[in-house]
Structure formats: structure tokens, C-alpha cells
Amino acid sequence: MGEEKKGFFGRLVAGLTKTRDNIVSGIDSIFSGFSSIDDDFYEEIEEILIMGDLGVKATEEIIENLKAKVKENKIKEPAACKQLLIDSIKEQMRVEDTAYRFEEEKSVVLVIGVNGVGKTTTVGKLAGKLKDQGRKVVIAAADTFRAAAGDQLAEWANRAGVEMIGGQEGADPASVVFDAVASAKSKGADVLLCDTAGRLHNKKNLMEELRKMNRIIDREFPDAYRETLVVLDATTGQNALSQAKQFGEVADITGIVLTKMDGTAKGGIAVAIQSELNIPVKYIGVGETIEDLQKFDADEFVNALFKTDGNEEE
Numbered sequence: 422m423g424e425e426k427k428g429f430f431g432r433l434v435a436g437l438t439k440t441r442d443n444i445v446s447g448i449d450s451i452f453s454g455f456s457s458i459d460d461d462f463y464e465e466i467e468e469i470l471i472m473g474d475l476g477v478k479a480t481e482e483i484i485e486n487l488k489a490k491v492k493e494n495k496i497k498e499p500a501a502c503k504q505l506l507i508d509s510i511k512e513q514m515r516v517e518d519t520a521y522r523f524e525e526e527k528s529v530v531l532v533i534g535v536n537g538v539g540k541t542t543t544v545g546k547l548a549g550k551l552k553d554q555g556r557k558v559v560i561a562a563a564d565t566f567r568a569a570a571g572d573q574l575a576e577w578a579n580r581a582g583v584e585m586i587g588g589q590e591g592a593d594p595a596s597v598v599f600d601a602v603a604s605a606k607s608k609g610a611d612v613l614l615c616d617t618a619g620r621l622h623n624k625k626n627l628m629e630e631l632r633k634m635n636r637i638i639d640r641e642f643p644d645a646y647r648e649t650l651v652v653l654d655a656t657t658g659q660n661a662l663s664q665a666k667q668f669g670e671v672a673d674i675t676g677i678v679l680t681k682m683d684g685t686a687k688g689g690i691a692v693a694i695q696s697e698l699n700i701p702v703k704y705i706g707v708g709e710t711i712e713d714l715q716k717f718d719a720d721e722f723v724n725a726l727f728k729t730d731g732n733e734e735e
């Protein structure tokens with residue numbers, strides 16, 4: 422098991438190379454470059470965290486927390502602050518509900534996100550993952566806005582070996598969800614994954630569409646556990662955070678999927694999201710194949726960023 426964990430950690434470390442270069446190399450040079458802990462020292466750390474997309478609010482709180490820890494532990498050496506900074510970031514990322522109940526219970530999972538963020542890909546990967554865990558999955562292609570979205574999802578359903586309902590361009594998303602719920606129930610499916618649209622420029626329509634879908638699920642599948650995942654493209658940095666906030670105004674988000682974490686320098690956005698929204702990042706996308714969706718764990722993420730296993734005093 423230790424090997425498996427190491428493999429996962431290794432892949433996470435590799436996937437976060439650019440984010441790590443962006444944040445940690447700068448931080449390391451501050452720890453080694455400063456001879457005493459003063460205002461300049463804190464300001465430079467603050468600047469790097471903000472540049473690393475952790476967000477102004479989260480950064481300010483991390484720095485306050487770090488200052489308190491330094492005082493409490495009577496630390497005098499800048500280098501000795503590193504572990505305290507790691508701890509502060511982890512504390513800042515703490516969220517209450519990080520459970521994956523849809524993996525255990527009969528569930529309907531709504532997946533929301535604007536075009537191009539990797540929503541369809543994520544639904545496909547998630548279907549494959551749940552199927553591998555022995556769950557019976559049905560996909561509802563309720564993003565009927567974009568031409569070819571249905572075909573693309575059908576390919577993913579095929580790859581994952583699960584059934585897909587809907588996919589006709591221009592169809593009413595709520596009626597697709599209605600058909601999919603009926604199919605999921607008649608087949609005794611465990612999880613119904615709904616790929617839905619996310620046109621943020623027309624919030625009223627979006628809200629109406631989501632409300633309609635939710636009403637149908639409430640009525641037709643009242644005992645299903647409900648999960649609403651918002652897919653965000655990590656490469657868009659602060660824009661991803663603002664999308665999450667906007668979706669939060671029209672839906673009860675239970676989790677975030679951050680895609681394209683491979684190869685982006687903006688992975689620090691995961692800190693901003695968990696800290697500012699108190700919503701867990703449940704998965705990260707680290708590539709384009711069906712295996713490239715990983716469960717997200719904030720502590721492991723911070724350890725991978727700083728390349729520490731969480732126990733060592735570096």
C-alpha cells in the first residue's frame with residue numbers, strides 16, 4: 422500500500438511542477454535570503470502567494486496565522502518558518518464536508534461548468550472511475566446547447582462502458598434528465614451523472630434550467646443522494662474563483678473539480694477556492710485520458726507543492 426501511496430504522491434508532485442516552481446522556489450529563496458524575520462520578509466512571502474494565485478484574502482489570513490505561529494513558537498530564523506507556513510496553508514484550506522457520498526449511495530450528480538473547462542471530459546472520467554469501483558452508472562447528456570457536445574459525451578460513455586441518455590442538440594435539458602432518471606431507476610443504476618450546461622452570461626435562464634432539473638429529480642428520485650459539482654479550469658486562475666462564486670449564486674455546490682492542473686502554474690487557486698468558498702475541491706484533472714482524474718486531498722496537495730511527506734522537518 423505504501424508503494425501505491427508513493428506512486429500517487431509522485432504523480433501529484435510531477436503534475437504540480439509548474440505551480441511548485443511558481444510558488445515554492447520563490448518562497449525557498451526568501452527563507453534562505455533573509456537573515457531575520459521582519460516586515461519585508463512577510464511582505465515578500467505575501468507577494469509570492471498572491472502571484473501564485475492563492476488569492477488576496479487567503480494570503481492575508483495565511484500570513485496572519487504564520488505571524489501568530491512565529492510569535493508563539495518564538496522562532497527567530499527565517500528558515501525555521503517553512504514548516505509553519507506549510508501548516509498555515511493547510512489550516513487555511515480546511516473545509517467541513519469532504520465526503521464522497523455519491524460513491525456509496527444511490528445518487529444523482531449534477532455537473533455544471535461553462536464551455537471549454539473540461540466538463541464533458543470530467544463526466545467521462547468520473548463515469549469510468551465509478552464503473553471501476555463496481556457502480557452501475559448512467560449518464561444524462563443534458564448539455565444540449567452546444568452542437569457535438571452529445572457526440573463527444575457519447576464517445577466518453579462508450580470508453581467508460583456506461584449507458585448515456587439524450588444528446589440531441591436543442592432538446593430540453595429537463596426532459597433529458599427526466600428520461601435519464603426513468604432509465605436509471607428501471608435499470609437499478611447506482612449513480613446518475615448529469616452533464617448540464619453553464620451559461621453564466623444568462624444567469625436567469627441558467628437558474629431556471631437548474632431549478633427545473635432539480636424539481637424533476639426531487640419528484641422522480643426523492644431518495645437519491647444529491648451532489649452538485651462545478652467544473653473549473655485551473656489555468657484561468659482567479660477567473661475560476663469568480664466562476665465558482667457566480668455558480669454559487671444559482672446552485673448549492675457540494676464540490677469542485679479543478680481541471681488542467683497538469684502543466685499550469687496557477688494550481689494555487691485550489692487554496693483560494695477552499696479558503697474563500699469553504700467548498701471542497703473533490704477532484705483534480707491532470708491530463709486528457711480516462712485515468713487522469715484524481716481525488717483531491719488538501720494536505721497531500723500542500724505536501725506535494727513543498728515536496729514533503731508532511732512529517733519531516735525540512
Ligand SMILES: Nc1nc2c(ncn2[C@@H]2O[C@H](COP(=O)(O)OP(=O)(O)OP(=O)(O)O)[C@@H](O)[C@H]2O)c(=O)[nH]1
Pocket residue numbers: 534535536537538539540541542543564567570680681682683705706707708709713
Ligand atoms: N491537460 C488537460 N486537458 C484537459 C483536462 N480536462 C479536460 N481537458 C481538455 O480540455 C478540452 C475541453 O474539454 P471538454 O471536456 O470538451 O470541455 P467542456 O467543458 O465539456 O466543453 P463543452 O463541451 O464545450 O461544454 C479538451 O481538449 C480536453 O481534452 C485536464 O485535466 N488536463
